[in-house]
Amino acid sequence: MKNILLKDDSALYYECGYSCDNGVYLRLGSESWFFTDGRYAIEAKEALKDTELVVTSDLYSSVAKYLKKYKVKECVYDPKEWDCESFHRIDSEVKISWKLEPSWSHRQRIIKSSKEIEYLKLASKAGARAFDDISKAFSKKGFGKDERELHFLAERILRKDGKRELSFEPIVAIGANSAKPHAIATKRKLKSGDLLLLDAGVKYNRYCSDRTRTARVVDGFDFSTIQGFSSKKIQKVYDTVLKAHDRAIDKARCGMRASEIDALARDVIEKAGYGDYFVHSTGHGVGLDIHEMPYISSRSSTIIEDGMVFTIEPGIYLPNAFGIRIEDSVVMLGNRAEVL
Amino acid sequence: MKNILLKDDSALYYECGYSCDNGVYLRLGSESWFFTDGRYAIEAKEALKDTELVVTSDLYSSVAKYLKKYKVKECVYDPKEWDCESFHRIDSEVKISWKLEPSWSHRQRIIKSSKEIEYLKLASKAGARAFDDISKAFSKKGFGKDERELHFLAERILRKDGKRELSFEPIVAIGANSAKPHAIATKRKLKSGDLLLLDAGVKYNRYCSDRTRTARVVDGFDFSTIQGFSSKKIQKVYDTVLKAHDRAIDKARCGMRASEIDALARDVIEKAGYGDYFVHSTGHGVGLDIHEMPYISSRSSTIIEDGMVFTIEPGIYLPNAFGIRIEDSVVMLGNRAEVL
Numbered sequence: 001m002k003n004i005l006l007k008d009d010s011a012l013y014y015e016c017g018y019s020c021d022n023g024v025y026l027r028l029g030s031e032s033w034f035f036t037d038g039r040y041a042i043e044a045k046e047a048l049k050d051t052e053l054v055v056t057s058d059l060y061s062s063v064a065k066y067l068k069k070y071k072v073k074e075c076v077y078d079p080k081e082w083d084c085e086s087f088h089r090i091d092s093e094v095k096i097s098w099k100l101e102p103s104w105s106h107r108q109r110i111i112k113s114s115k116e117i118e119y120l121k122l123a124s125k126a127g128a129r130a131f132d133d134i135s136k137a138f139s140k141k142g143f144g145k146d147e148r149e150l151h152f153l154a155e156r157i158l159r160k161d162g163k164r165e166l167s168f169e170p171i172v173a174i175g176a177n178s179a180k181p182h183a184i185a186t187k188r189k190l191k192s193g194d195l196l197l198l199d200a201g202v203k204y205n206r207y208c209s210d211r212t213r214t215a216r217v218v219d220g221f222d223f224s225t226i227q228g229f230s231s232k233k234i235q236k237v238y239d240t241v242l243k244a245h246d247r248a249i250d251k252a253r254c255g256m257r258a259s260e261i262d263a264l265a266r267d268v269i270e271k272a273g274y275g276d277y278f279v280h281s282t283g284h285g286v287g288l289d290i291h292e293m294p295y296i297s298s299r300s301s302t303i304i305e306d307g308m309v310f311t312i313e314p315g316i317y318l319p320n321a322f323g324i325r326i327e328d329s330v331v332m333l334g335n336r337a338e339v340l
Numbered sequence: 341m342k343n344i345l346l347k348d349d350s351a352l353y354y355e356c357g358y359s360c361d362n363g364v365y366l367r368l369g370s371e372s373w374f375f376t377d378g379r380y381a382i383e384a385k386e387a388l389k390d391t392e393l394v395v396t397s398d399l400y401s402s403v404a405k406y407l408k409k410y411k412v413k414e415c416v417y418d419p420k421e422w423d424c425e426s427f428h429r430i431d432s433e434v435k436i437s438w439k440l441e442p443s444w445s446h447r448q449r450i451i452k453s454s455k456e457i458e459y460l461k462l463a464s465k466a467g468a469r470a471f472d473d474i475s476k477a478f479s480k481k482g483f484g485k486d487e488r489e490l491h492f493l494a495e496r497i498l499r500k501d502g503k504r505e506l507s508f509e510p511i512v513a514i515g516a517n518s519a520k521p522h523a524i525a526t527k528r529k530l531k532s533g534d535l536l537l538l539d540a541g542v543k544y545n546r547y548c549s550d551r552t553r554t555a556r557v558v559d560g561f562d563f564s565t566i567q568g569f570s571s572k573k574i575q576k577v578y579d580t581v582l583k584a585h586d587r588a589i590d591k592a593r594c595g596m597r598a599s600e601i602d603a604l605a606r607d608v609i610e611k612a613g614y615g616d617y618f619v620h621s622t623g624h625g626v627g628l629d630i631h632e633m634p635y636i637s638s639r640s641s642t643i644i645e646d647g648m649v650f651t652i653e654p655g656i657y658l659p660n661a662f663g664i665r666i667e668d669s670v671v672m673l674g675n676r677a678e679v680l
Contacts, residue, residue: 039520079424084417085442087424102425152502162492162525180379185502 003028003072004104005063005090008081010288011105013206018047024059025051028070035059060086064093072096078104103293110285110293111307117331119207120286120309123167124329124340127202127209130158131223134198139220143192147172147185158202167201167208167290178214178323181280181315192218195234195322201290208290209340210311212327214238225326237274237316238324244268244314245326248282252312252330252337258300265314266298274316283311286329308332309340343368343412344444345403345430348421350628351445353546358387364399365391368410375399400426404433412436418444446625446633451647456627457671459547460649463507464669464680467542467549470498471563474538479560483532487512487525498542507541507548507630518554518663521620521655532558535574535662541630548630549680550651552667554578565666577614577656578664584608584654585666588622592652592670592677598640605654606638614656623651626669648672649680 004027006012012019016032020040026033032051036044041055056062067075067090076099077087091098101107112120134154142150151172158166173180174188178197190196199212213223216230225242229235244265252261262282269278281297286309294302296310313327330337344367346352352359356372360380366373372391376384381395396402407415407430416439417427431438441447452460474494482490491512498506513520514528518537530536539552553563556570565582569575584605592601602622609618621637626649634642636650653667670677 077424079428082424084419084422084424084427088419088440100428148502152496152499155502156492156496159492162488162495 001027001029002099003075005075005077006081006105007086008078008105010109010206011078011081014105014109014288016051017049018044018051020044022059024063026063026066028066028072033066035062060089061093064090067094067096074099076101076104078102081105106285106289106293109287110302111305112287112309112331113307116207116287117307117309117333119205120209120329120331121340123202123204123207123209124211126164126204127158127167127200127211130200130202131198131211131213133157134200135215135222138190138196138217142190142217144189146187146189147174147177148187150174150190151185154198154200158200165203167203167210170200171197171212173197173323175322176320178325179317179319179321181317181323181325190217193230195229195324197323197325198223199325199327206288208286208288210286210290210327210329212313212315212325214241214324214326234322234324236272237318237322240269240272240274241314241316241324241326245312245328248312248314249328249330249337249339252304252332254305254332254335256304258294258296258302258304259298261304261312262296262298262300265312269314269316277316277318278314279317280315283313283327285310304332306332306335312337341367341369342439343415345415345417346421346445347426348418348445350449350546351418351421354445354449354628356391357389358384358391360384362399364403366403366406368406368412373406375402400429401433404430407434407436414439416441416444418442421445443633446629449627450625450633450642451645452627452649452671453647456547457647457649457673459545460549460626460669460671461680463542463544463547463549464551466504466544467498467507467540467551470540470542471538471551471553473497474540475555475562478530478536478557482530482557484529486527486529487514487517488527490514490530491525494538494540498540505543507543507550507626510540511537511552513537513663515662516660518665519657519659519661521657521663521665530557533570535569535664537663537665538563539665539667546628548626548628550626550630550667550669552653552655552665554581554664554666574662574664576612577658577662580609580612580614581654581656581664581666585652585668588652588654589668589670589677589679592644592672594645594672594675596644598634598636598642598644599638601644601652602636602638602640605652609654609656617656617658618654619657620655623653623667625650644672646672646675652677 006025009019012025023036033054034051035054074097174194194217196217197214201209248265265282283296285292285294309331311329315325317323329340346365349359352365363376374391375394414437514534534557536557537554541549588605605622623636625632625634649671651669655665657663669680
């Protein structure tokens with residue numbers, strides 16, 4: 001096994017069953033250590049699997065000492081995980097040939113175990129229930145509230161009043177604001193008949209859910225994918241996005257390149273004449289991180305395999321008018337994409 | 341002026357009046373540029389001061405092009421601001437002598453302007469009002485709720501249902517949990533007579549407030565510094581922390597080293613026999629970031645000057661029993677510390 005030095009939260013947790021905001025994981029051959037400070041010693045000791053705990057007030061010089069003690073000549077690290085200062089603190093004390101491997105941990109995690117798939121399913125179920133609760137809450141007390149207030153109301157439901165964690169900051173966008181793929185909540189107020197885009201997810205045992213729905217908000221509306229808009233143009237765009245979404249899920253198979261799955265969705269949108277308005281890739285992997293491998297983009301040559309979990313989220317964004325995105329997370333099982 | 345390359349949000353905002361999550365600021369002599377992608381072009385153009393906008397889909401190679409075009413030989417950067425991958429992307433394309441200056445931007449920002457002090461005052465006032473509202477809410481509906489639920493309720497009030505930003509994730513700790521300086525909310529439920537520690541802050545125009553109170557929670561309690569505990573031991577510790585807090589604020593003067601202000605508080609606690617239980621420094625600067633210079637610690641030789649803003653937050657933490665911390669933010673004005 002290669003020597004590896006990790007710092008990212010999810011990477012640490014995946015390798016040794018524990019992480020905290022001041023930790024480093026080092027593996028040399030078949031031995032591994034977790035470095036942290038006294039505040040986390042008890043928790044770390046309980047949770048660590050097959051990894052020795054090193055409690056230290058100076059993480060980086062301790063890591064350097066181990067690298068010197070074991071006369072390490074070569075070590076892998078992911079430059080995305082490290083800030084220049086922390087890395088420099090180690091690097092300045094040792095003479096090592098560093099092997100840069102961006103996304104090293106994401107590569108390890110690309111195929112999910114059955115336990116991970118179970119957690120991802122439970123996260124997705126909890127996320128879907130929250131969407132139901134949000135539609136009920138918006139229906140009851142959303143009209144007249146602005147995007148920032150709706151955002152907070154959605155967050156409150158997603159977080160179960162503090163008892164659950166978000167996968168990411170939810171996006172709540174009304175009308176023209178939905179045309180920005182990463183809209184920031186404004187003072188625009190919700191009124192009956194408005195188009196509303198909700199992109200949100202929650203965590204279960206640290207695993208993320210991710211889902212987007214676009215709906216016409218009237219009394220008693222819901223976030224199902226069956227939506228009736230009063231504007232013919234909006235309906236046409238909506239139906240196009242839904243078709244792209246359904247096609248990619250129906251036709252995804254193992255052995256395809258990720259770019260082929262992207263094309264399954266993109267072709268539908270291009271043929272309908274909206275190709276220029278589908279401004280992002282079709283999806284991304286989901287796991288301990290909300291964005292991981294495989295990336296379902298036109299440039300990705302990753303071969304799709306059973307056990308991979310990713311989103312399918314085509315969208316069409318007409319500037320200053322409206323945007324539609326429909327997103328589900330899927331797992332490849334038995335050569336088919338199953339919606340989580 | 342030195343050439344400087346910045347990436348941190350607050351550093352960008354301070355230099356050019358704008359920041360976003362995909363931006364880099366470069367200053368070469370008297371000229372400066374802000375690099376970002378198309379999503380932020382409109383906002384950036386409106387907000388940037390004395391800085392030219394460069395819209396690019398590849399930030400790092402664009403920065404490298406400018407460094408090459410202007411034949412830059414030497415440039416300052418703060419290694420804390422940069423992840424290894426982004427920095428490597430620039431560094432690998434240019435031949436430059438990089439000057440590492442950790443906390444470069446914090447150094448620029450150590451003396452606050454009158455406008456910044458105004459914003460910090462308004463943030464502190466809003467924070468103090470939120471503490472009042474939280475005590476009322478806890479008094480009315482806090483009993484029987486666990487720390488996670490109280491945390492969320494406090495957050496809801498601090499964030500004004502989504503209309504305001506937090507300076508940092510608030511700390512809400514009951515009883516023995518308050519003995520951990522960075523307690524994580526548990527399932528412990530609040531009952532009448534419990535000791536409760538609340539450490540929280542909000543932002544005004546991006547400037548942070550920071551305040552901690554420890555209170556005995558009974559019906560109608562408040563977060564003033566006058567607290568009556570039924571336990572004599574708790575009262576003695578509380579009075580010691582309050583005395584340390586008051587002394588540091590009363591006796592802080594310009595021209596002192598930050599370590600002398602730390603000693604003003606620490607001496608009181610040491611003389612009372614609790615020196616081993618005051619496990620952190622007396623305070624830290626507050627501004628665009630919740631932690632910045634000057635650091636009020638026993639090792640800091642920073643000379644205190646008018647216009648500096650920092651916290652005074654002595655604490656005593658008795659493991660498995662309870663912890664007391666009392667914190668205010670102050671500004672040095674006319675050679676005195678004025679509580680914000």
